Amino acid sequence: MKDLTDNIEKECLEKQKIVCRRFDTDFFASPFDKIIGVALKSFDEDRMPINGLRHPIENEQSTSWYIWAGEYSDDDNFFQPVHISHLLEICPKAIDYLGLPSGWRFLFDNNYDDVWYDETLLKI
Numbered sequence: 001m002k003d004l005t006d007n008i009e010k011e012c013l014e015k016q017k018i019v020c021r022r023f024d025t026d027f028f029a030s031p032f033d034k035i036i037g038v039a040l041k042s043f044d045e046d047r048m049p050i051n052g053l054r055h056p057i058e059n060e061q062s063t064s065w066y067i068w069a070g071e072y073s074d075d076d077n078f079f080q081p082v083h084i085s086h087l088l089e090i091c092p093k094a095i096d097y098l099g100l101p102s103g104w105r106f107l108f109d110n111n112y113d114d115v116w117y118d119e120t121l122l123k124i
Contacts (some may be wrong), residue, residue, distance in 0.1 A: 016099025023115055029064045030084055030098035037066035037079035043090050048109035052094055055124050056102045067094050
């Protein structure tokens with residue numbers, strides 16, 4: 001089972017590198033054992049769009065990515081910490097964007113995807 005997971009992770013990291021090349025930016029790996037903030041309740045229904053943003057990396061365990069579906073909330077309990085590997089079940093397409101460095105955002109739905117740099121994310 002570990003070999004299968006390792007192979008899936010390698011494939012995901014390669015997809016992340018492709019996204020970074022597409023947007024001409026550095027690659028910052030997001031291995032499966034690292035933590036991200038996911039608004040789990042926002043994924044209970046098929047809400048769109050899917051949003052993600054990356055703040056500056058604070059520690060070795062976290063990637064400082066935050067991902068949610070639908071509308072954003074300022075609620076203190078909006079995000080929960082989960083390992084990236086859990087995105088395989090929650091929202092696998094989001095994993096493709098997680099190699100982007102701090103200050104980057106993404107948004108996608110069934111018909112559209114957008115990726116952009118947002119300098120304000122670096123000032124938290």
